[in-house]
Amino acid sequence: MGAALALASPALAEPIQVGFSGSPYGPYQTGVGGEFTLNDVHGIPADNWLDLSGYVPNKTSNFGPLGISSFQTFCIEVTEHIGAFDATYNAQINANAVYGVPSSTLNPLGDPVSVGTGWLYSRFARGVLSGYNYTGNRTVSAGLLQNAFWWLEQEGTAYDASNPFMLAAYNTFGGEAGARADGGAAFGVYALNLWSGDGTTTPINRVQDQLYYNGLVSAASVPDGGTTLTLLGMAVVGVAIVSRRLRRS
Secondary structure, eight states, rough: TTTTTTTGGGGOEEEEEEBBBSSSTTTTOTTTOOEEEEEOOOSSSSSSSOTTTTBBBBBBOOOOSSSSSSEEEBSOOSSSSOTTTTTTEEEEEEEOOOOOSSSGTTTTTOEEHHHHHHHHHHHHHTTTTTTTSSSOHHHHHHHHHHHHHHHTTSOOOOHHHHHHHHHHHHHHSSSHHHHHHHHGGGGGGEEEEEEEOSSSOOEEEEEEEEEEOHHHHHGGGOOOGGGGGHHHHHTTTOOOOOOOTTTTT
16 A cells, blocks of 8 residues: 555645635534545546545535535644635645644654554545444534544543544554554555645645545455454554654653
């Protein structure tokens, strides 16, 4: 997968727009987190750089304007923020979230998406996340899932066993350390790094990174259930499962 999904350089960044007219962040955004609706405003075909085939139309994608590809996502950085419609940012796909300005002073290698986040978001994107309300007003489910991502990414949210998505990740990966281990890319889940400015005429300003599920990863290849840890170990050969970074240590 690493070879198949080449990471874009800032010079090859693509535009992403937040929300749409009448829905500043998307129809199911709640609190200070997701669900967010992101629109690929690259052009036509709108998704020629961003494969959205893994998302489910009218369930986890296509909530934005007609004729523009959009998908539902969640943030993975509490201390950064994104603007409401019609805020547009530069975007690139990366295995790591990139925190702060300049990132080299805070987290030079970035922060890999956790396996727990990868497992949960891949299932959300495919419309098969158990316990998620995909019909009607789903802001309650969105808030719970966002908190689970913040916990998994060590963004200051404590573990809460009453949160069904935290509990599912905890049980699937054998505890907190296992769920927070690096490796979201094994599930086809990456960070979508967002920033404004071009670094020349305007300064680069990093904003809140979002989750992205690569549709090139088929449902059959996404590890689930009791086989997750075995398959994950095969997928990340040579990468030790170590404690996640302490970004602010």
